Structures are given as C-alpha cells and as structure tokens.
Amino acid sequence: MTLLRRLPAYIAIWAWVAFTVAAILWVVMSAFKSKREVLRSGLKPPAELRWENFETAWNVGRLGEFFSNSVVIVCLSVFLILLVSTPAAYVLSRAKFRGREALTNLFVIGMGIPIPMLFIPIFGILAWLRLSDSLTGLTIVFVAISIPFTVYLLTGFFASLPSELEAASLLDGCSDFQTFRYVMLPMAMPGVATAAILNFIWLWNEYQLSLVILNSPENRTLPLGLYSLQNAMQYTSDWPGLFAGVTIVIIPTILVYAILSEKMIAGMTMGAVK
C-alpha cells in the first residue's frame, strides 16, 4: 500500500535521475564511437572502443597540454587560497579586536559581486603588471576571487570548534601562533579539506576569467581548450572527438565528486544551513 502510494514519487525521481545519468553516460559512450556511428546509433553502446578519438583530442586538439596547464594552475591556486584564507579565517573567528565584524563583512561581500564586472579592470591591471596572457596572472586572479567564499566557509568552521583546547594550550605557555599551528589548525583540517575540494572543482571548471585573461593557445586551460575544440567541431563535425574531449575534462571532477561528495555537500550546505 505505502509502496503504491509512493510510486508517483519514485517515478518522478527516477525520471530525473535516469535522464541525468543517461545524458552523461551517452556522452562518454559517444566518445568511443566512429563519426558515423555517433549519428546513427543513438543510445546504443559503441560497437568497438575507439581509443583513437582520445588520442585525437589529446594530441591534435592539444588537450594534453591544456590538461597539464589546468593541473598546475588549479593545484597552485588551491594551495595559495588555503595558505592565505585559513589564517585570516582563524583570526576573524577567534580573535577579539575592534572592527572584526566589519572586516569579515568586507571579505564576504565579494560573494555578491558579479564576476563579469571584473573583466575589464582585471585585464587592465594584469596588462599593467605585464602579467596578461600568463598563467601566473590567472593564478593570482583565481586566488583573489576564491578568497570570499573560502574565508566565509572557514570562518564558520573555526567558530564551531570548542574553545577549551585553545585556552588550555595558552595556559601551557604556547604562543598564539603555536596554538594556531599545533592545536587549532589540526582540528580545522576537515574544513580546510572541504574548502580545497570545492575550490578545486570550481577552478577546474572556471572559464570566464580564463577566457578574458588568456590569449595564446599554449596557455589555455582545459575548459578553454574544450571550447575551441567545440568551435572547431562546427567545421570538422567530429562529434566523437569533441565527446572524447568532454570526457577528459569531466573525469577528474566526477572522480573527486564520487569519492568525496559527502564532504563536499556538507561544506556547501554548512554556510547556508545553520
């Protein structure tokens, strides 16, 4: 009886889930098909696995180069983001000083600023610093735009930690830096890890500022490389090659998500749900 009453709910949910899974699976499957097969075989699995599509995307589409660009720039950015944001968040949530709330708000307000507003001034500043069209310039910008959310997330995390240990370590004669380094930071590691995962996924997929800042083909990140592959596709109609590219781009984030989704979702919702 209850199963029958819940049937509509199951159908509605499964319809959505089936569509999402089928759409993504179908892209991955199409990456292994031949050009003709992609157009005719619909949802059928590939007749044989054509790995050469991946070779084309990786070498001719140059996604191999862009992949290493993305890995370097995203990992470096995430490291730097955490390096500057964690101490700031610690102080903003645990220290007592005048203007603390105003300073926190100043950090958080960045989350409301529409990123396209930055296109022109950022381009101008990087040109002035002679960092336009460089991965260094993009890294700095990635760090800057990720600070508001990361500080917000970590401030909430530090605030939720118990204060007894902090007090005890100070009584034991630890300096304030030692207390942070050896007592509070280890306790905050789960939060820092969550921030790292979220920033990794966002920056891996970041595309608008990369589009504005990067110009020369050898500097492209993966989303940009995929975008140019997609545009070239209009002339070559090499759908399997494009889908191989799509697969290369989405595999890392989907893997991270599959392994760490619980942590990610907990982090995403922590700020919104108190």
Place this chain on the structure above:
Amino acid sequence: MIGKRLIGLFVAPAMIVYLCFFLIPTGFTFYSSLFEWSGFGSEAKFIGLGNYRRLWNDPTFWLSFRNTLALLFVGGFFVFFLAFLYTILINSGIWGKKLFRLVFFLPNVVSVVALSAMWAYIYNPRYGLLNTSLKSLGFEGAGKTLWTSPDNIFWAMLAALVWVFTGFFLILLLAGVDKIPADMYEAADLEGANLWHKFWYITVPMIWDVMTISFVIWIINAVKMFEFPFAFGFLQVPQQLYTLGIYLYIMGFGQRDPIYQLGYATAIGVVMLVLAFSLIVLVRRLMRRDQLEF
C-alpha cells in the same frame, strides 16, 4: 589571547590580494564607467553619465537586460518549483535518498563547456537525443523541432540551466529539511495532515532562512550569468542569448573582431552590481520575519 601582531600578520595576505585583485577593480568599474575609453592604450575622456544615457537608448542593452530578467524570474520559478517538488518527494520516506541527492547535484561539478557541448548534441535537430526520442515515441511533428533556432534557443538554454541549478538548490533545501525535528511531522501525522499541509505549515516555516539564502544565491548567479549561455552559443553567440554579462564581454573585447568600448562595458558592469544588490536587499526585506523558536 591572539595578539595584535598575529592578527595583522594573518589577515594581511588575504586582504591585500583580495583588495588589489577584487575589491579595488570592482570600485574602479564605477569610475571608468564615467569615461569614453576605447582601448587599453588610449586616452579616456570624461563624459559623466554619457555611457548610461547611451545604454538607455541601446536596444541590444535592453535585450540583454530582458534576457537576464527572464533568466532570473522564469528560470528562478522553474528552478525553485522543481527544487521544492523534489525536496518533498525525496523526503517522503523513500529509499535511496543519498543516491538521488548525489545524482541531482552531479551537473554542478561538471564543466559548463562540457555541459553545453552535451546539450548542443541533445538539441541537434537531426541526430539529437531529444528529437530521436520524440520520433521513436511517435511524435513525428515535435521530433522535427529546431530547438536551437533563434526563436527557441533562449528557452532551450534556460531548460538546460534549470536542470543544472535545480540540483544545486535541492541540496540546500534538503539540508534545511534534515534539520527539522522528526517529531513535528509525527505530530502532524497524528492530526491527519496530508503531504501539502505538512509542507506548507511545517517545512516552509522551518526552512525559511535557508530559502532566503537560496534566493539570494540565485539572484547573484542569475544576474552574473555568463558562462553557460556564452558556451551554449558556440562560435558567435546569437543576440537571443545575450545576458548583461555577455553584452559586457562583447562590448569590452568583441567576439571575432575587437570592439574595446571599455567605458561603456564597465557601465554595464555597474548596472549588474546595482541590479544584484537591490534585488538582494528587496528579497531580504520581503523575507524578514521574527526569529522562530523551537
């Protein structure tokens, strides 16, 4: 106690990067919107509110503005309608809640460019998943629709966008619902409340704050929308897909040929910021209520 030196030392690096590469550039946008400035090397000429007057008379600007509002309100309606609907369904005591949550959120971890390539193929008139499915179900006429024709492309893009964002807000709403004490629903069940009663009299009031934050996040995302419609438009984004963000980009950098109307483009940026902040203030005011104790 955390000493003054440590406070300064810990906040300064983040603040310096954030100021130099985020806040000051944002502020600079206001300033440069008052200039006629065509190219990074060239001299800017002060023209007061001239750029804003020009925006007022620019039909392409109004088209972008209208598209942004359509995205915000029509898209927002469907996103939240579906997010609420699926929150109720997933929370109605069915098996597999965690798995469903995982799949609904999945599009949000995938690159926007990858998603747009996927949707371009779903919408492909001859070979696409949509039309071939329609045909195989017997809808010959509907199976011939050109989903990406100028008339349809905006709505086709919006449908794909709704699919992405529903999962995002579903996660937030579900997390809010999880915090509601179960005995409230049990008590309601004893009173004979149906699903709708429970939703309207328990769930909505209890997740009010999560709803407010969700609306604010949606406003921010909708006003700044750039990546998805831009990638969806392929080589040359058709005007039907212009949002404020895309028009800003085109005015600043052009698509195939550079345009470099930098002052004008930054004026569009100011409009975006003002739009986002006034809508956020409005929503917060409309959603304000006394703190609920339980």
